[in-house]
Amino acid sequence: MKKSFGALSLVFPAPVWVIGTYDKEGKPNVATVAWGGICSSDPPSVAISLRKSRYTYDSLIQRQAFTVNVPFGSQIEIADYCGIVSGRNADKFAAAHITAVRSEKVDAPYIAEFPMILECRVSGVMEVGIHMHIVAEILDVKVEESALGPDGLPDIARINPPVYAAERKDYYGIGQHLGKAFSVGKVFK
Amino acid sequence: MKKSFGALSLVFPAPVWVIGTYDKEGKPNVATVAWGGICSSDPPSVAISLRKSRYTYDSLIQRQAFTVNVPFGSQIEIADYCGIVSGRNADKFAAAHITAVRSEKVDAPYIAEFPMILECRVSGVMEVGIHMHIVAEILDVKVEESALGPDGLPDIARINPPVYAAERKDYYGIGQHLGKAFSVGKVFK
Numbered sequence: 001m002k003k004s005f006g007a008l009s010l011v012f013p014a015p016v017w018v019i020g021t022y023d024k025e026g027k028p029n030v031a032t033v034a035w036g037g038i039c040s041s042d043p044p045s046v047a048i049s050l051r052k053s054r055y056t057y058d059s060l061i062q063r064q065a066f067t068v069n070v071p072f073g074s075q076i077e078i079a080d081y082c083g084i085v086s087g088r089n090a091d092k093f094a095a096a097h098i099t100a101v102r103s104e105k106v107d108a109p110y111i112a113e114f115p116m117i118l119e120c121r122v123s124g125v126m127e128v129g130i131h132m133h134i135v136a137e138i139l140d141v142k143v144e145e146s147a148l149g150p151d152g153l154p155d156i157a158r159i160n161p162p163v164y165a166a167e168r169k170d171y172y173g174i175g176q177h178l179g180k181a182f183s184v185g186k187v188f189k
Numbered sequence: 190m191k192k193s194f195g196a197l198s199l200v201f202p203a204p205v206w207v208i209g210t211y212d213k214e215g216k217p218n219v220a221t222v223a224w225g226g227i228c229s230s231d232p233p234s235v236a237i238s239l240r241k242s243r244y245t246y247d248s249l250i251q252r253q254a255f256t257v258n259v260p261f262g263s264q265i266e267i268a269d270y271c272g273i274v275s276g277r278n279a280d281k282f283a284a285a286h287i288t289a290v291r292s293e294k295v296d297a298p299y300i301a302e303f304p305m306i307l308e309c310r311v312s313g314v315m316e317v318g319i320h321m322h323i324v325a326e327i328l329d330v331k332v333e334e335s336a337l338g339p340d341g342l343p344d345i346a347r348i349n350p351p352v353y354a355a356e357r358k359d360y361y362g363i364g365q366h367l368g369k370a371f372s373v374g375k376v377f378k
Contacts, residue, residue: 009233037226040318044198081374129229156354165345175364185270
């Protein structure tokens with residue numbers, strides 16, 4: 001039996017991504033979002049949603065660039081902090097003891113201590129209700145060497161990226177391996 | 190030290206969602222996507238990306254409706270199967286032993302056996318490279334009663350929704366509780 005919850009922005013899983021930008025004075029800032037996802041494979045593109053009122057929105061539009069910073073599960077306090085304080089009133093890099101590094105491909109900073117970074121250039125903006133939905137090309141993905149598996153590829157288990165569960169407002173890590181994609185479903189063919 | 194992977198559609202976590210539609214003859218079909226995310230809180234909205242060539246894309250555009258079906262972790266074989274076979278050539282409901290139920294709010298079917306369902310009405314479509322990026326209003330969220338916590342809210346740990354890790358093509362479940370959102374970050378304030 002299913003219970004109906006009505007019109008709600010609730011789906012599992014949602015990500016926990018820290019968005020890096022430079023403001024108009026060139027000061028680096030970071031802000032956390034849970035509304036986003038990959039939106040194309042070619043050119044590789046990601047979409048995130050931000051309210052217009054957020055400090056990050058103006059910076060992102062001015063520079064047409066941002067980074068997506070994926071934390072280790074153990075960095076959840078930093079990721080959460082970056083979502084509850086505005087860059088208008090705080091230097092989040094100093095407060096959370098993190099380091100801003102200039103990106104190679106776009107005009108935005110990334111967090112040195114985070115294991116997975118996407119350098120993104122804005123390619124489109126769409127208003128969706130109270131949010132601005134920003135589509136961007138991913139020009140580079142950088143991953144910490146300690147987060148690579150023996151095959152040299154990024155290992156989600158080593159990063160243990162936080163997953164956001166809305167309504168209850170919980171963060172969870174990554175659990176057991178469920179199977180190989182494009183493979184385990186062959187049992188039904 | 191970070192290793193650069195270049196332009197790649199890779200970020201953690203990505204979801205595993207099975208999209209439900211009726212085709213032009215009214216036959217229910219399901220197809221799996223990993224490119225998507227919530228894109229507004231008000232009106233509650235979700236965005237997914239599909240290639241134009243997919244059977245689901247035509248159905249979704251004709252009916253202006255679809256469902257997002259989130260599997261239990263234990264249903265990963267069904268979710269994977271729905272991504273490797275086209276509805277043009279197979280009745281995936283029969284093959285995977287799942288049941289199509291007509292949605293209440295939109296002209297699309299959902300999977301009875303899956304624990305979390307979003308009923309969605311298309312509100313915008315944007316071409317992003319090789320993908321069509323579809324924005325839709327979430328008109329209802331339905332959750333199986335066995336997937337609710339003692340507080341009556343959807344419990345991500347009981348659903349254990351699969352997370353997709355691209356490049357290595359792995360599915361993982363949900364792990365340990367990392368903390369409360371809008372709370373654990375207060376240590377830096």
